[in-house]
């Protein structure tokens with residue numbers, strides 16, 4: 001009995017640390033990128049996956065504690081995929097008492113009709129989905145559209161663009177739509193996928209499977225994710241360092257003449273805003289920095305029965 005109580009205490013302690021870390025990460029991302037302002041109406045896109053449930057949960061908590069006022073409306077797009085369990089999200093959203101809208105559009109049927117069997121359907125499907133979500137945001141008077149992409153999605157996108165697109169480009173934490181009417185934010189930008197997985201498991205969110213459309217998963221993204229996960233196992237801290245690098249770019253030491261005036265470099269010019277000369281120096285690699293993170297063995301199974309204690 002005593003042992004069980006100790007175990008429960010340990011689980012609660014770890015869960016509270018995890019929850020605090022996620023809330024802090026989201027709060028910092030919102031502040032750093034000016035994602036949410038007083039009076040905003042944030043439309044949270046809810047797919048039924050672990051990331052979007054976590055996003056909604058953390059934003060609802062921040063809403064209660066933030067010094068500013070903002071509204072939240074959860075939106076799910078029911079794409080009419082076969083086997084989509086229509087009742088799960090409305091039941092959950094009613095239980096937690098959040099404003100919500102379920103948009104029903106048969107994009108599955110359109111995609112199946114337009115794309116030949118065996119060809120990848122994701123590009124048309126996501127274009128349709130984007131259009132519907134932008135339209136819904138306008139109808140609801142939403143001033144921000146929040147998506148559940150996290151740090152590891154951003155890292156994977158960076159490598160995908162380098163490997164296959166020849167570009168140093170990731171997913172921005174905040175962006176404006178092509179027509180200038182919608183602002184999309186990614187408040188989980190500083191959150192690790194591993195933390196989100198543990199949190200979703202502990203909170204027992206009613207996850208909806210993501211393979212209902214029957215589309216093949218994006219193979220290139222899978223490969224890149226596996227590469228990143230392997231690095232994470234072999235070299236702990238590497239993903240953190242790479243994400244720091246995305247926030248710490250020295251344009252004078254890259255080679256894009258449209259972003260840095262290499263032609264304008266002259267003898268005797270001021271070095272203000274330019275990193276100095278390291279041409280003949282040995283590269284100084286600083287030691288790895290670890291975030292204050294619970295590195296203990298904190299398995300998913302352990303988390304399952306943890307109840308929230310805030």
Ligand code: SF4
Nearest residue numbers: 121122125126213215
């Ligand atoms: S995996 Fe399925 S639902 Fe997701 S974007 Fe691709 S086709 Fe659409």
